[in-house]
Amino acid sequence: MFTDKLIERIVELRNHSIVGIDPHYSIIPDYIKRDLIRDNGDNIETKTEILYTFSREIIDNTYDIVPAVKPQIAFFERYGSWGLRALERVCSYAKRKGLFVIVDVKRGDIGSTCEAYSQYYLGDEEGSLSCDAITINPYLGKDSIDPFIEKCIKGEKGIFVLAKTSNKSSVDIQDKICDNKKIYEHVAELIAQLGKGYEGERGYNSIGAVVGGTFKEEGEKLRKTMKNSYFLVPGYGAQGGKAQDLTGYFNDDGLGSVINSSRGIIGAYKSEKYRADYDERSFGAAARRAAIDMRDDINRYLREAGKIAW
Amino acid sequence: MFTDKLIERIVELRNHSIVGIDPHYSIIPDYIKRDLIRDNGDNIETKTEILYTFSREIIDNTYDIVPAVKPQIAFFERYGSWGLRALERVCSYAKRKGLFVIVDVKRGDIGSTCEAYSQYYLGDEEGSLSCDAITINPYLGKDSIDPFIEKCIKGEKGIFVLAKTSNKSSVDIQDKICDNKKIYEHVAELIAQLGKGYEGERGYNSIGAVVGGTFKEEGEKLRKTMKNSYFLVPGYGAQGGKAQDLTGYFNDDGLGSVINSSRGIIGAYKSEKYRADYDERSFGAAARRAAIDMRDDINRYLREAGKIAW
Numbered sequence: 001m002f003t004d005k006l007i008e009r010i011v012e013l014r015n016h017s018i019v020g021i022d023p024h025y026s027i028i029p030d031y032i033k034r035d036l037i038r039d040n041g042d043n044i045e046t047k048t049e050i051l052y053t054f055s056r057e058i059i060d061n062t063y064d065i066v067p068a069v070k071p072q073i074a075f076f077e078r079y080g081s082w083g084l085r086a087l088e089r090v091c092s093y094a095k096r097k098g099l100f101v102i103v104d105v106k107r108g109d110i111g112s113t114c115e116a117y118s119q120y121y122l123g124d125e126e127g128s129l130s131c132d133a134i135t136i137n138p139y140l141g142k143d144s145i146d147p148f149i150e151k152c153i154k155g156e157k158g159i160f161v162l163a164k165t166s167n168k169s170s171v172d173i174q175d176k177i178c179d180n181k182k183i184y185e186h187v188a189e190l191i192a193q194l195g196k197g198y199e200g201e202r203g204y205n206s207i208g209a210v211v212g213g214t215f216k217e218e219g220e221k222l223r224k225t226m227k228n229s230y231f232l233v234p235g236y237g238a239q240g241g242k243a244q245d246l247t248g249y250f251n252d253d254g255l256g257s258v259i260n261s262s263r264g265i266i267g268a269y270k271s272e273k274y275r276a277d278y279d280e281r282s283f284g285a286a287a288r289r290a291a292i293d294m295r296d297d298i299n300r301y302l303r304e305a306g307k308i309a310w
Numbered sequence: 311m312f313t314d315k316l317i318e319r320i321v322e323l324r325n326h327s328i329v330g331i332d333p334h335y336s337i338i339p340d341y342i343k344r345d346l347i348r349d350n351g352d353n354i355e356t357k358t359e360i361l362y363t364f365s366r367e368i369i370d371n372t373y374d375i376v377p378a379v380k381p382q383i384a385f386f387e388r389y390g391s392w393g394l395r396a397l398e399r400v401c402s403y404a405k406r407k408g409l410f411v412i413v414d415v416k417r418g419d420i421g422s423t424c425e426a427y428s429q430y431y432l433g434d435e436e437g438s439l440s441c442d443a444i445t446i447n448p449y450l451g452k453d454s455i456d457p458f459i460e461k462c463i464k465g466e467k468g469i470f471v472l473a474k475t476s477n478k479s480s481v482d483i484q485d486k487i488c489d490n491k492k493i494y495e496h497v498a499e500l501i502a503q504l505g506k507g508y509e510g511e512r513g514y515n516s517i518g519a520v521v522g523g524t525f526k527e528e529g530e531k532l533r534k535t536m537k538n539s540y541f542l543v544p545g546y547g548a549q550g551g552k553a554q555d556l557t558g559y560f561n562d563d564g565l566g567s568v569i570n571s572s573r574g575i576i577g578a579y580k581s582e583k584y585r586a587d588y589d590e591r592s593f594g595a596a597a598r599r600a601a602i603d604m605r606d607d608i609n610r611y612l613r614e615a616g617k618i619a620w
Contacts, residue, residue, distance in 0.1 A: 044437035074426040085391035127354035141479025169451025178486040
């Protein structure tokens with residue numbers, strides 16, 4: 001069962017944080033681009049080799065610290081079939097390193113169409129990405145989520161359905177109030193209902209939720225609505241989410257959320273906090289340092305709140 | 311300007327209908343699979359060659375009848391990087407045949423991430439799919455749509471934002487009522503607002519809406535909310551949408567919607583209506599027949615309603 005296994009690794013590493021692999025071209029050190037373009041020419045195959053090389057280095061420097069990575073597919077899909085090939089290699093590499101792989105795809109469509117997405121992302125046939133979990137967009141309603149549920153129950157996979165996202169415009173639709181509840185709260189109730197009865201050994205099911213780390217009060221409230229759902233929490237660091245505001249995203253057992261940071265980790269070498277100690281050649285070491293600091297930052301506040309899982 | 315050019319072709323062909331290329335493996339004639347597997351082996355490369363061969367045949371039989379095709383990416387993405395390569399070939403082939411290509415991707419993410427999607431789907435750099443328009447999911451709000459708008463204004467591209475989808479569960483989120491309006495009506499207002507001021511020669515802008523063809527009254531109401539937005543209407547045929555219920559999706563100028571049919575066209579050879587006259591070897595001819603019948607069916611009711619664009 002996906003969430004049981006994920007929790008086991010979280011406890012083993014004493015780490016609730018995960019690394020978002022969002023290889024925007026501008027975040028990748030110049031020397032990687034220069035060397036690969038010099039050797040292989042300036043073409044799309046080289047561009048995607050650059051994505052892979054960068055992502056692999058991030059994985060090499062963090063795989064023994066974090067339980068999971070979350071590649072953002074858009075930065076690979078940007079380069080179409082070539083980019084998707086790079087993503088497939090990144091996911092395969094991460095799995096070989098013992099990492100759980102949550103691919104951020106935010107797919108959502110009518111049922112028969114989602115079945116096709118489900119087969120690629122969570123299936124195990126030849127050519128499937130077969131990652132551990134993906135993110136899902138709920139705008140099309142329950143029948144757009146159903147095709148993924150079976151893979152969660154029988155296939156040891158997980159999904160994280162967007163409830164409340166971390167961006168400013170998330171209020172446009174998600175915060176509209178209907179029957180005294182915001183839309184994201186209705187989505188949260190749907191998520192809780194879909195997962196009901198599928199809890200594993202630690203009390204959590206594999207029908208999780210995306211809950212942005214930039215809205216403290218909302219996060220705490222949603223924790224109560226979906227007490228058996230695991231949260232994937234984006235928005236820590238570069239987007240403004242702070243560890244002290246995230247303790248409410250956890251249950252009293254010290255579990256319930258994985259906190260994602262993307263730019264804050266993979267672009268640490270460029271950041272104000274780390275750039276004095278690292279340069280572009282040591283971006284991997286900077287990412288490792290940032291990942292350790294993030295782990296400690298979150299654990300510190302959870303300890304203060306008395307929410308200890310180990 | 312995308313919508314002006316699309317309308318020009320609609321009027322030229324006297325056809326408001328488009329063909330949805332949803333090559334679910336089970337809809338593809340056995341002989342195509344058998345022949346290609348015999349010649350090339352049963353592997354993922356062959357599977358995607360099957361998708362391409364089938365799609366090309368559909369295009370060959372309909373390109374001079376319909377203004378546009380709408381490939382559903384999920385059925386290609388199902389086979390990952392190989393599948394996306396097949397989609398790239400399908401889109402390229404369709405464009406060479408003079409068809410507008412609207413790729414049904416329903417993407418939606420935070421702004422910086424959508425910029426990457428925008429570059430691949432609507433950009434014109436090496437390796438970009440560079441299709442004419444895509445579908446967009448609005449759950450993350452305005453800042454998730456913005457990155458596509460510039461491509462619509464300066465790049466001669468279009469988007470169709472999901473307002474009210476054709477599936478049954480669309481009610482789960484989209485029909486929730488807030489401030490006396492359903493969520494899809496709020497989305498419709500956002501779409502109208504985003505497109506305002508960008509109207510082309512025929513009075514339409516390129517910030518369009520997806521409005522399911524299975525909800526007659528909703529469609530008519532949304533037509534009024536978004537009078538300058540072009541609609542992409544799924545749900546005709548196999549999903550239950552009928553031409554007589556769609557006249558309200560058009561403005562008095564006889565324009566305003568393209569009606570999509572997928573299974574009803576590409577799987578016509580298997581359908582009750584056409585299977586007596588066609589077999590799997592003549593699936594292309596059956597698709598052509600079904601496309602002509604659909605064109606005439608829609609035009610007949612529009613004529614009766616006095617909504618004539620030519």
